[in-house]
Structure formats: C-alpha cells, structure tokens
Amino acid sequence: MKTKVKKSLDGANAKSDSKSPAINSLDIDSSSSDIEIYAKEVLNALIADNLPPTPNNFSLYFDRLLEDKSENLRKQIHSILELEENNDDETTILLEHNLKQGFASIKNILNVTANLYKNMSLMTKILEKRKKELSDTPEVKAALNVIGVLEGDVSKLNSILKTQSSQMKTIYDDTAKIVKNVENETIFDNKFGVYNKRYLLTKIEQEIGLIKEFNHKSSLIMIELSHELKKSVNNDKAILLMTRTIARLLLKTSRRSDIVSHYGNGVFAMLLKHTDIESAKKASERLCDLVSNSNFFLADREIQLKISIGVTDIDAEHSVEEIVVSAMDGIQKAYEQKSADYAVSLRS
Numbered sequence: 001m002k003t004k005v006k007k008s009l010d011g012a013n014a015k016s017d018s019k020s021p022a023i024n025s026l027d028i029d030s031s032s033s034d035i036e037i038y039a040k041e042v043l044n045a046l047i048a049d050n051l052p053p054t055p056n057n058f059s060l061y062f063d064r065l066l067e068d069k070s071e072n073l074r075k076q077i078h079s080i081l082e083l084e085e086n087n088d089d090e091t092t093i094l095l096e097h098n099l100k101q102g103f104a105s106i107k108n109i110l111n112v113t114a115n116l117y118k119n120m121s122l123m124t125k126i127l128e129k130r131k132k133e134l135s136d137t138p139e140v141k142a143a144l145n146v147i148g149v150l151e152g153d154v155s156k157l158n159s160i161l162k163t164q165s166s167q168m169k170t171i172y173d174d175t176a177k178i179v180k181n182v183e184n185e186t187i188f189d190n191k192f193g194v195y196n197k198r199y200l201l202t203k204i205e206q207e208i209g210l211i212k213e214f215n216h217k218s219s220l221i222m223i224e225l226s227h228e229l230k231k232s233v234n235n236d237k238a239i240l241l242m243t244r245t246i247a248r249l250l251l252k253t254s255r256r257s258d259i260v261s262h263y264g265n266g267v268f269a270m271l272l273k274h275t276d277i278e279s280a281k282k283a284s285e286r287l288c289d290l291v292s293n294s295n296f297f298l299a300d301r302e303i304q305l306k307i308s309i310g311v312t313d314i315d316a317e318h319s320v321e322e323i324v325v326s327a328m329d330g331i332q333k334a335y336e337q338k339s340a341d342y343a344v345s346l347r348s
Contacts, residue, residue: 034073035080041065051214060257060273093188100190103179110172117165120158127151192247192268195261200269203259204320207273212316219280219313221342222327223250223287224267226306227335238298239266246307249291269327277313277344284309284342292341308334309342318347 042061046053051061066074131147187199207218225246230239243266250260250268259271272280288307296303310330314323326345333343 035077038066038069038073038077049216051216063255063257064274096182096186096188097190099179099182103175106172106175110168113165113168117158117161120154120161124151124154124158127154189262192244192262194247194251194268195259197261197263200259200261200263200271201320201324203271204314204323207271207314208316208320208323211314216274217276217313219272219275219277219311220323220327221270221272221280221284221312222263222267222310222324222331223270223307224331226308226341229303229306233298233303235298238296242296242303242305245294245296245305246291249294250287253287253290263324267328267331269324271314277311277346280311280313281342281344284311285340288341307341310334311342311344313346315347322347 039062042058042065043053045061045065046057051057066077127147127150131151187195189196204220210216211218223246225239225243229242233239233242247260247262247268250270254260254270257273259269259273261269261271263269270283272283275283288309291305291307294305296305308331310327310333312323312326312330318326326347330343330345333345334341337343
C-alpha cells in the first residue's frame, strides 16, 4: 500500500546485520532472483526479532520491509502478488454481500405477492358492489348468474393466493432468521466497504494475545470526520458521502497487514500491527495531510476535508474495551489542541 508507516521494530535491519551468522546460514548470496533474495531477508528479520516465521508474520514483515526497497523491486513484487492474490476475507465479504442481495430479492418478492393479494381482495369487493347494483334491475338475471359464478371463481383464487402468501411469509421469516444469524458472524460493513466493529474487536483481542506471547509493539488509531466540518456542512447526505470518501482514503493508504474497519457512527479504526506509537503518530500525520489535500464538492461549494485522530498503544495488560476507549479519548484530545489533528492517549 502507499502509506509508508515506519516499521514498529525499529532497527530490524540493524538487528539482522548484528546477527550475521543467522543471515549467512540462509545463504542469501546463492539466491537466483531478486524476490528470492528479498524473501530470505524477510526471514532473517523475523529470526533476528525472535518471531516465529509463521505465514502471517512473514506476510506482515514482507510488506513492512518492502517499503524501504527500490521502486523497481516494489513494482516487480507487487505485480507478482497481484497475479496470485487469493484473499479468504475478500471471498467471505463477497459471499456476505451476495447473501444480503438474495435476501433483499426475497423481500421484494414478498412485497409483490402482498400487493397482488391486496388487488385480488379489491377485485372481490368490486364484484360484490356491481352485483348489488345489478340486483335492482330484473332484466339482468342472466348477468347476475354469470357474475355469481365469476365471484365464486375469484373467491377460490383469492383463497389460494392467501394460502400461498402465508406460505411465502413463513419462508421469508425463516430466511430472515438465517440472515440474522449470518449478520451476527459477518466481518464486513456494507455501508462503507471496510471491515465491521465485530471483526475489529476480534482482531484486537488476537493482537493482545500475540503481544503477550512475543512482546512486540502494535497500535490502534481511531478516525472520524471533524465535528467542525460536520457542523459547517449541516447536511446528512453530504456528511455520509464525505465519510465514505474518508473510508476510501483509509483503504487506499493502508497496508495489507493493517485492519481498516468502521467502529460505528462514522468512526473508523486502523489496527497497525507491529507499529509503535512514534510510527503510528507519523502514520496519523500523513493521513491527516492526505485527507486535507482531498476536496469535496457540494453543489457549487468546494469543501476541504478534515479528520481528527486518536492514537493509542495495544498491550497485554489492558482489555479491548480499555484500548478502544483510550483511542477515542485521543480524538477528544485532538479537538482540544490546535497544533495537530491527532493526539496520543495512553493508559497509566
């Protein structure tokens, strides 16, 4: 990704150099390609930092260390990654989206059926009215007989339609329960195109466990559209569009290892794995600059976007809720100061 957040394990390369026996044992010089050489450098960094070379850790360091490489190497590696990209989360998100679309279609079918049932009921009433009108005229007994037969047929059709409508409602209710159960396990926020709160909290919990095990540094930042900007715009639809723009910018600047999610009420969060507070501050500063350089057009008015960010660390001594509260407190501190649009809030 484009945001170049500093590696949380400062001096990872220096550590690797200081442990030359481990590096030499990987025999980098014998590698036949640039990407093979780079892969071994990533593995060296993991070993130097005493982290297990699991697929997740390797992928995380793979992205981190790539930021310091030449542009040609980055392009070469990114082109390879694009060819073999296979993200299980993206597949899950697509399935969630298709499921919700399917449920929406079922709901539309039920609405159409309900309208058809209402129209049949209306037709029955019209027939009764016309029959009553004709009963006052003796010459139309034959017509009355025909209408009577027709009335019986309509009544039968109405009864059948009522039964089928009831059956469809039962199917709809059963489907609604299934969708509700799925929504309780979803990881995606359809409104903003990022992960949802449930997924974020799960990932923070997992990161706490990893920090407890390996003692590395990770950070959490919370982002929201500036209160002052919301007040000046005072247009719910425009605020929603601006908030979606912020979500897109967050996705654009995040790395593959970062978790971008919607916490709720237009507040977004970024879980920065293996990123210390100083690196998180620099990332927040760059993000504020990127957003402030992005303009939003409302009718003939050009609006400069502005955000407020709260920064906090993730540690093994505090709960997920305490960590999130600290980040939210950081947003409040950012509003209270004039020097920057972000602020750090740490637990004592």
